[in-house]
Amino acid sequence: MKKKNWLHTILDAATLCKGKITLSILFAIISVFGGFVPYIGVYHMLCIFLEGTPTIEKILMWSGVCLVGYVIKLLFYGISTTLAHISAYTILEQIRLKIMEKMMKAPLGVILNETSGKLKNIIVDRVETMELPLAHMIPEGISNFLLPVGVFVYLFFIDFRMALAALATVPMPAVIFMVMMRNFNKQYTDYMEASNHVNSVIVEYVGGIEIIKAFGQSTDSYKKFATAVNSFKDYTLAWFQSTWKSMNFIMALLPSALVGTIPVGIWLYLEGSLTVAEFAICLILSLGIITPLMWFTTAINDIKMIEYAVNDASKLLDLEELPNSDTPIVLQSYDVSLSNVSFSYGGKNGQENALTHVSISIPQGSFSALVGPSGGGKSTVARLITRFWDVGSGMIKIGGVDIRKIPFSQLTAMISFVTQDNFLFNCSLLENIRLGNPKATDEQVYESARQAQCDEFIRKLEKGYKTTAGEAGGRLSGGERQRIAIARAMLKNAPIVILDEATAFTDPENEDKLQKSISALTKGKTLIVIAHRLSTVKDADQIIVMEKGRVIRKGKQQELIKSCALYRDMWETHIGTKKWAAGSGGKENAYV
Numbered sequence: 044m045k046k047k048n049w050l051h052t053i054l055d056a057a058t059l060c061k062g063k064i065t066l067s068i069l070f071a072i073i074s075v076f077g078g079f080v081p082y083i084g085v086y087h088m089l090c091i092f093l094e095g096t097p098t099i100e101k102i103l104m105w106s107g108v109c110l111v112g113y114v115i116k117l118l119f120y121g122i123s124t125t126l127a128h129i130s131a132y133t134i135l136e137q138i139r140l141k142i143m144e145k146m147m148k149a150p151l152g153v154i155l156n157e158t159s160g161k162l163k164n165i166i167v168d169r170v171e172t173m174e175l176p177l178a179h180m181i182p183e184g185i186s187n188f189l190l191p192v193g194v195f196v197y198l199f200f201i202d203f204r205m206a207l208a209a210l211a212t213v214p215m216p217a218v219i220f221m222v223m224m225r226n227f228n229k230q231y232t233d234y235m236e237a238s239n240h241v242n243s244v245i246v247e248y249v250g251g252i253e254i255i256k257a258f259g260q261s262t263d264s265y266k267k268f269a270t271a272v273n274s275f276k277d278y279t280l281a282w283f284q285s286t287w288k289s290m291n292f293i294m295a296l297l298p299s300a301l302v303g304t305i306p307v308g309i310w311l312y313l314e315g316s317l318t319v320a321e322f323a324i325c326l327i328l329s330l331g332i333i334t335p336l337m338w339f340t341t342a343i344n345d346i347k348m349i350e351y352a353v354n355d356a357s358k359l360l361d362l363e364e365l366p367n368s369d370t371p372i373v374l375q376s377y378d379v380s381l382s383n384v385s386f387s388y389g390g391k392n393g394q395e396n397a398l399t400h401v402s403i404s405i406p407q408g409s410f411s412a413l414v415g416p417s418g419g420g421k422s423t424v425a426r427l428i429t430r431f432w433d434v435g436s437g438m439i440k441i442g443g444v445d446i447r448k449i450p451f452s453q454l455t456a457m458i459s460f461v462t463q464d465n466f467l468f469n470c471s472l473l474e475n476i477r478l479g480n481p482k483a484t485d486e487q488v489y490e491s492a493r494q495a496q497c498d499e500f501i502r503k504l505e506k507g508y509k510t511t512a513g514e515a516g517g518r519l520s521g522g523e524r525q526r527i528a529i530a531r532a533m534l535k536n537a538p539i540v541i542l543d544e545a546t547a548f549t550d551p552e553n554e555d556k557l558q559k560s561i562s563a564l565t566k567g568k569t570l571i572v573i574a575h576r577l578s579t580v581k582d583a584d585q586i587i588v589m590e591k592g593r594v595i596r597k598g599k600q601q602e603l604i605k606s607c608a609l610y611r612d613m614w615e616t617h618i619g620t621k622k623w624a625a626g627s628g629g630k631e632n633a634y635v
Contacts, residue, residue: 049353052360053177056137060130064181067126071185074120078186079193080112082331086324093320123182131177135170142166142359148451149362151431164242165359169352176345184342187335194332201321204307209329211303213336216293220340223289230282231347237278244271290340297337300329365433365451372449374442377457377538377569379405379428384437386427397423398592400437405585407538410570412580414613415589421573422462423592425541428571429460441539459532463544467524472501473508475527479534488534495530497523540565543573577617586610 057064084105091097091105142165146154154162198206248268304326311317317325386398398420405411413421427434430446439446446454459479467475476488483491488508492498500523504510512518512527519527532540574580581600588595588603588610596607603610 049350049357052138052353052357053134053349056134056141057130059137060133063126063130063133067123067130067181068185070119070123070126071182072189074116074118074123074182075186075189075193077112077115077117077119078190079197080115081109082194082197082324082328084109084112085327086320089320089323093318120182120186123185124178127181128178130181131174134177135174138170138173138353138356138360139166142170142356145360145362145364148364148367150365150433151426153362161243162359164239165355168242169355173349173352176342176349180342180345183338187338190335191332194328198325198328198332201325202311202317204311205304205317205321205325205329208303208307209300209325209332212296212299212333216297219289220293223286224343227343227347231344231351234279234282235351237275241271241275244268293340294337298330298333300333301326304329365430366447368448368450370450371453372442372444374444374457376442377407378440378442379403379539379569379571380440381424381427382438382440384427384434384439386423386432386435388432396435396592398427401589401592401594402437403587403594403597405569405571407569408567409584410565410572410580410582412583412586413571413573413589414575414577414580414586414610415595416609416613417575418591419589420592421589422543424589425460425543425571425573428539428541429458430454457537458539458541459535459537460541461525461528461532461543463525467512467519467527469511469513471506471509471511472504472527475512476530476534479531480536483534488530491530491534492527494533495526497526497530500526537568539569539571541571541573544575577614 088102088105091101195206195209198209244267248265308317308322308325312319312322381401381403384398384401385396387396389395401420401424403411403424413424415421426432427439428441428446430439430451433447441449441454441457468478473485473488476491477483479491480487485508489498492501492508501508501510510518512524572580572583580586583599585597586600586603587597588607590609595609596603598606604614605611
């Protein structure tokens with residue numbers, strides 16, 4: 044797929060505000076003409092005084108014309124700026140929405156390969172940098188372009204030589220500016236790389252400050268942080284210092300239009316080609332012809348800022364999507380089957396397979412458990428069933444239908460997936476649970492919370508169910524977050540339930556209650572449980588033992604103890620740990 048130009052990306056995002064942008068441009072043009080009116084009024088008042096025929100009526104009339112023109116300029120410029128700001132924020136909103144939509148359709152692995160700091164930097168910070176230039180580009184750009192053009196045309200009609208004289212200071216600064224801009228693209232690229240590096244170091248330092256303090260590494264870590272900040276400062280100053288002399292010369296010479304208009308005007312006046320009034324208005328107008336053009340020296344930097352921000356955003360906007368069907372599928376059952384499935388997180392890059400020729404059959408309404416050493420592929424199976432990725436080869440079916448033919452919305456609606464790393468949004472606990480079923484009543488939320496054994500601790504909180512969970516659920520313990528997530532899954536009431544170590548952080552005194560409530564809720568559903576604590580799955584209809592991405596053995600508890608050495612070793616270790624915990628006066632909380 045051909046990569047879009049950054050300007051095309053902006054225009055695509057601006058689709059919803061084309062009318063506002065058009066009006067902003069129109070009002071900016073009207074504002075320019077309004078701003079030009081006072082010059083005309085001043086010219087006519089000069090003529091009146093020089094002709095010796097001033098009257099109060101004429102002076103008031105032209106003063107009124109100047110005032111009306113100035114009011115038109117302010118009014119329409121304000122409206123244009125307002126519409127431009129609305130359009131800018133609409134564009135930013137659309138870019139962010141498109142990024143999030145794309146991320147929802149992309150393979151989960153692509154997203155997980157990026158750090159949260161980098162994603163936040165692009166979606167929030169980099170996109171936000173576009174607001175200021177976008178909001179001011181239309182009104183200021185049009186004004187600063189059309190006003191000098193209008194002034195030059197007006198001067199040209201008075202005397203073309205005065206028009207040319209007003210531009211006398213332009214050629215030399217223009218040449219210097221072009222020479223100075225020869226390496227601008229490379230310098231700006233280096234600047235952005237330095238900026239991105241210092242940003243990532245800052246995010247890393249702040250995000251890991253707890254670990255830094257805990258392990259006493261503040262000196263080395265701060266040195267890395269300080270080095271990055273100082274390097275960025277040194278590079279930025281070196282770049283600016285290399286341009287200061289040239290820019291100061293340009294800014295000093297460029298606005299000095301009188302250097303050309305005064306001697307030329309005097310010469311034309313002495314030879315009779317220019318009247319005093321015309322001479323005076325030419326001097327006034329010449330002062331306004333160059334200054335607006337200086338805006339474009341900074342506009343180049345703003346345009347480059349937008350380009351880089353859009354290109355960064357385009358890395359997410361251009362993510363490859365998982366193919367999706369739009370046609371709902373009528374399923375006859377909720378059996379789950381994996382047929383000769385192989386998968387690698389590295390795709391086709393030669394990375395070792397996470398799964399190799401895995402075939403599993405999970406009947407509807409059954410309780411199946413995936414067990415085995417860490418890294419055996421258990422969680423990968425669960426995530427492939429939910430289609431966070433597509434299989435490398437083989438096929439996964441639900442109800443006999445390839446999940447790649449089932450629309451995402453339908454697939455997600457039929458699966459409740461609870462992991463050991465449960466994310467809560469920074470909103471009320473009531474709304475965190477209600478995410479499982481946005482249409483659920485408060486009483487249904489309370490009932491799910493009671494079944495998940497979290498009603499009691501929630502009601503003890505100062506604001507009860509209205510208590511916010513904090514960023515990523517940070518105000519709650521690991522066990523409390525798990526119970527909230529399980530309550531959310533219960534409320535969803537999906538026909539297929541996947542629990543990936545969902546009770547790992549459950550408090551021992553609540554574990555029995557929670558296991559009973561899960562068993563009651565999942566009755567009649569297709570239940571898939573990933574567990575290290577083998578006692579929680581010993582009654583499963585089938586236990587699937589996995590190691591190194593392969594299925595080693597399948598069967599019930601007693602069958603596996605007799606026929607599978609790996610499972611037998613895991614079970615004996617588990618039982619031994621339980622006995623040790625009991626002998627120490629503790630409760631079972633063992634992992635193998």
